[in-house]
Amino acid sequence: MTPKLKMFFSEGALPTPYLAVDLDRVAKQYRRMVKAMPWAKVFYAVKANPAAPILKTLVRAKAGFDAASIEEVRQCLAAGCAPSDISYGNPIKKSASIAEAASLGVRLFVCDSEEELQKIAQHAPGAKIYTRLGVDNEGADWPLSQKFGASASTCASLLRKASDLGLIPYGVSFHVGSQQGSPAAYIDAIHQAARIFQDVAAHGIKLTMLNIGGGFPVQYRAPVPEIERFASEIDAALTTAFGAARPFIMSEPGRYLVAEAGIVCSEVVLNARRELPGQEGDWLYLDIGRFGGLAETEDEAIRYDIVSLRQQAPQRPFVLAGPTCDGVDILYRKNKVSLPSDLKEGDRVALLAAGAYVSTYSSQGFNGFAPLSEHYI
């Protein structure tokens, strides 16, 4: 927790649940990323947290942006981003959204199917096209490749067709999954992508961009490799795969830039012992749960580290649950959380590294609970 966040949390003045994000920490993380990978241009994955103060911070830092929808394109432009710094990175888009993005000056689009390529050719004539290569997500805590991605041969064929359709065949992207703990996942994907470059070159098409996606991990409860290790292994693989003819490299960090800059502050609603078979143990019910924004706790995929203001008190492992009547609104049952055993209603806890993938996931009002408030400081 940064000093600013610690002060904010300790004051305990604001109603819970809330998200607080330290914008200086976002800027610092961006600088670390750029320093580690000076050979890549960052396109921030807006979906991780599209709040205007974050977008403006990153516009000032000269980042590009990866938008998942026309709404995110508009948010980037409203934050002062140039349309040339926006990549429309969702492999499926409505035609109307493609047309609006093109009219706003966006020139860079992804596709992974011929149907989508035809839409782009019709509604964003002359745009730059990159294809999405489907790669293994082994090692990622949150998968991204279950529903998107084409084979290397389809990617090559799409890029040739893009040329025929008057589009600019620009490059290849891949996504190794979110919260990816293994640098090796990128290496393998880079070599697959390089073969697409060679394949289309044999047909007279010169690709000039490789998008290595995001997925760089942040520390929740378990330690993860540092970004510098990812950087050096990816750098080496790029040299092996492309030699002196290295293309323009795009990266799409989302979680990595904003997660560690944020905390979610929540209040205990009930601390009670449960006795029924399958429920035995101590349960802590918070005023935020899976439907209040902590969607990534599904199947306990993302395991937030959680602290209280009284970390010195005797602790006990708790099952953690949200405030709704829904039986699936349980955060951690297998991966219990150690917290002071005497926590009681009204005591506050903070979920660390919670700046990414929380606010927008929040339901608009399940069980009547309003979305958490957001504070960018």
Add this chain to the structure above:
Amino acid sequence: MTPKLKMFFSEGALPTPYLAVDLDRVAKQYRRMVKAMPWAKVFYAVKANPAAPILKTLVRAKAGFDAASIEEVRQCLAAGCAPSDISYGNPIKKSASIAEAASLGVRLFVCDSEEELQKIAQHAPGAKIYTRLGVDNEGADWPLSQKFGASASTCASLLRKASDLGLIPYGVSFHVGSQQGSPAAYIDAIHQAARIFQDVAAHGIKLTMLNIGGGFPVQYRAPVPEIERFASEIDAALTTAFGAARPFIMSEPGRYLVAEAGIVCSEVVLNARRELPGQEGDWLYLDIGRFGGLAETEDEAIRYDIVSLRQQAPQRPFVLAGPTCDGVDILYRKNKVSLPSDLKEGDRVALLAAGAYVSTYSSQGFNGFAPLSEHYI
């Protein structure tokens, strides 16, 4: 689909995605429920769909309401419900919410732990208390008892303590899970509850209410037993368990009252064939998905029946996915959906029996997508 919904869907005028609910169908379903179970008073589970037009329809029909939060209590009162017709049915509540509900005239509260009982005694002195008995959810498509519920002996002990604390020990509730296909689940729970009545009677406490919860199923893709069958089996069990001394019976249908009155209308974004291992097949991407309100498709638990306007066209089984970049935003992969094979971008489909547990689940803006619009006709 009711004639009103069919006309609404066929006109195709409104932007998608949207939810449309036929209020006459809600009223009709309520009448059917009351006719089947004239011995029970309905407390509509507001969480299923808290829209004001639905609440007003049910207030006019003289239903009671089961509220999961103070926000839902306020919504019921705003719709014209008397506070005496509201049950605050969430076993965990903030003290401030209990106090506000009490000040608004709500007199009926549930608990399943001593900690919660103490809160109610302090903030709603003199209120009527019922305890929640944990029961088996076998047979339910959506579980409700994973995080709540006490043993029969704890329920009895809580009711005795309620009396000591100046509260009115009122009765017992249970929840057999949502979309429960088996009447037997209720029977077993009724007999367990009856033993609590006997247990506390031996201590001089006469309980007067049994809350049999909701969970009554609606037809998605698979047929379910009719409500009349649940009614007759539950009625018989009540007679066996309580004889002539049958308590006041509360029921808490949510899904049953509103699901079949609603459709979700969505537009196809892409129809594409996938080739990668694990993805092989035809994929249909809609403009609504798991984070746009279809949360109950998690693990394909609730399997919506989906139709297009061209049901006569040759069909093919599709994997169905939502519009976001999230890898888990897949609705049906194992339980594919048969739809016209030539569906293309912009074609509309309707998800049937979608009036419950959709609107409020919707994320407030994941990937930039706004919540679906709602129309009560």
